[in-house]
Amino acid sequence: MQYGFTDILQLIGALGVFLFGMKVMSDALLLLAGSKMRSILARMTSNRVLGIGTGFLITSVIQSSSATTLMVVSFANAGLLTLVESIGVIMGANIGTTITAWLITILGFKVSMSTIALPLVGFGFAFTFLKKEKLKNIGSFVIGFALLFIGLQFLKEAMPDIKNNPELLAFLSSYTDLGYLSIVLFLLIGTILTVVIQSSSATMALTLIMTAQGWIPFELAAAMVLGENIGTTITANLAAIIGNYKAKQTARAHLIFNLIGVLWMLILFYPFLRIVADVAMSLGSESPYLSAAAIPVAISLFHTIFNVANTFLLVWFVKPIAKIVERFVPEKIEPEQQVDAPKYLKHEVLKYPETAILALSRESQRLFKNSVFEIVSHALHIHRTDIKSEEKLKTVIKKSNILFDANVRDLYTRRVKTIYGEIIRYASLTQNKFTLTEAQNREITELKAANRKMVEILKAVLELSKNVSMYLNSENKYIKKEYDKLRKRTAKVLRVIHLFRTETDNLAYHRKLMAMKAALKTNKQSNDIAIDNLIRKDRITTDMASSLFNDYDNVNDIVYKLIDVADLLYSKKDTLLNNENF
Incomplete structure (x- = not known):
């Protein structure tokens, strides 16, 4: 050969x-x-x-x-x-x-x-x-x-x-x-x-x-x-x-x-x-x-x-x-943890910018759906299931007069803090590791902003929750009525966000959220007039009035940020497809 x-x-x-x-x-x-x-x-x-x-x-x-x-x-x-x-x-x-x-x-x-x-x-x-x-x-x-x-x-x-x-x-x-x-x-x-x-x-x-x-x-x-x-x-x-x-x-x-x-x-x-x-x-x-x-x-x-x-x-x-x-290859069930941990953020997602961005998006949506939504609801002493139901909110608020054991600070530590920290860390790693398009950078920036707003919402809810708990079953029917209005307003926004998040044809709910956001300035003026009338007619004390003024502003801030978060996380965007390098 x-x-x-x-x-x-x-x-x-x-x-x-x-x-x-x-x-x-x-x-x-x-x-x-x-x-x-x-x-x-x-x-x-x-x-x-x-x-x-x-x-x-x-x-x-x-x-x-x-x-x-x-x-x-x-x-x-x-x-x-x-x-x-x-x-x-x-x-x-x-x-x-x-x-x-x-x-x-x-x-x-x-x-x-x-x-x-x-x-x-x-x-x-x-x-x-x-x-x-x-x-x-x-x-x-x-x-x-x-x-x-x-x-x-x-x-x-x-x-x-x-x-x-x-x-x-x-x-x-x-x-x-x-x-x-x-x-x-x-x-x-x-x-x-x-x-x-x-x-x-x-x-x-x-x-x-x-x-x-x-x-x-x-x-x-x-x-x-x-x-x-x-x-x-x-x-x-x-x-x-x-x-x-x-x-x-x-x-x-x-x-x-x-x-x-x-x-x-x-x-x-x-x-x-x-x-x-x-x-x-x-x-x-x-x-x-x-x-x-x-x-x-x-x-x-x-x-x-x-x-x-x-x-x-x-x-x-x-x-x-x-x-x-x-x-x-059967599913491997992860053991339950005392502190919530990220579900989507793993080292492997950092192989591609697309997997990293989508993991960040999924983790942020999961954090809002499973933790923030629940904490805000419970801080107002309302069941999540009632907010998601079709029952009239007036009836929901009326029957929700039982105080929950809702320690917002503890819930934040166990349910939010670790995941929030990991979202911010992975967002920074993604931006540092890859050469991203303008659209990809914008999407990560928006996700970071949404997560910051979620944390700010919980801080505001922590202050609101104290007064809601104090006045929920107050003998003063006027102060109770005002705090029920605050609860109803927040619950209404949460319900519309839930529908916006879950309904396939959600454009109408997005418009409704934007209308609610635009109405916040008008609400503030009418709130101030209502509190002035209550003071003038001697129906609430000055301490109650002070709490109401602060909490009306607080609720406006919470509602505004809840709508922002929903818009950032759930609005239909094709930023990943808008790739300028192709």
Whole structure:
């Protein structure tokens, strides 16, 4: 055999150039479009078709199914994607990765890129000297694109020639005539190669070159492609090892989805290949069973048709797949804590600015919904359930005359302080770690402002609560009536905020909140007149009047800030999608 150690080193080097080109191209595309792609992913819904489309779009643009899957695992780990949503995106990523195979087949085998690859490197390198970051990334993309095809050309040249090494074909033939055993064997080879190289695109390139050189027939190349589909799931599973149960579930879902696909394909393997061969010939290609030169096109067709068919078949079984995954990786129930801790803010969310911003938003909304809303309600001695109900507020206030054991300071320490501190810390870390767009910076600033206002609300409520407790069951019906008015006014705002937060069509409630905010100045004037009348008619003492003056101002301040917080946290904004770097 005329293929020695030096030739093997050249083959490894050629593979290295190909992989380096793929990495440079993928990294540049991530810098160019990754933030926009992550923003789209961050706005995902449970709609399966949208999920598949998102996965396909992201993988097609950034040219790396592994990068997409790792992104999905990170989002799931941060609690920003559900398991069902993650499965949909992964299905789309599997279709998107077929674009790379067509790129290699058309430009690597049908068109000679070797003559323009080196000039492209020079052209791209010139861009890297420019000041604008976007142009530098375009230059890096061009360099990576060219290196990919230079590496592919080196791979074709480094592969041993069958004519000069006939014993190699004799060696391979002993493994190609074993029927289904050969299929399984080459499936395993495809899996192992992808696991070792950590790139299904590189394994695909090797497979296409082996077919073009006449090493292996069409059906064994197809078997290797199936193996690559299994091997590519390893990256996500390795990344999920250090993640939480949600990340592990997403990675296992990727593996199970691809394994199910490979299983049904093995059952229908030969009939499916004949269909692919017929499609290839109908498009003007030769039969892949007769011509080695026709196999790369047929393999690319097989890769695409298989992934599309597998997605179309299994998209109806996303929830059963999710249930299977949940049985393998059960939910890990966190032990109850004496002091509330953040739910969404974990170190993993700092991998991308989008995950960090969405985690901050979710944590802020959770803090308002679970803690601030409750503390304000209880400080006024009103049940949250009554505020959220459809019962008339007049009736709610009338029946809410039992004093709660609402220690606002203690509740703040246990329910708010730690989470608030972590929100501010993560907001600062996000702004310091990433180069954010103006829209992203604005969103973080607004979230910090919302959290500061929540703390200010609780400080104001602490003072208000003392007087409410004192006058709630006062023998002086006039002072009791005035404090009931204050309670009713605050409860009304809380109810509208609840509806604004929970109703799908919430524009009317937003308008109502803005109207309430605009009316605060008028309220202050009417409040002052009402208190003056009570003093003049000697219905309340001067101490009571002093408390009322302070608490009317206090309530105005609380209401104003509650509306501000609701507007900052729950108004529908697409600031993440408004990405100026794309």
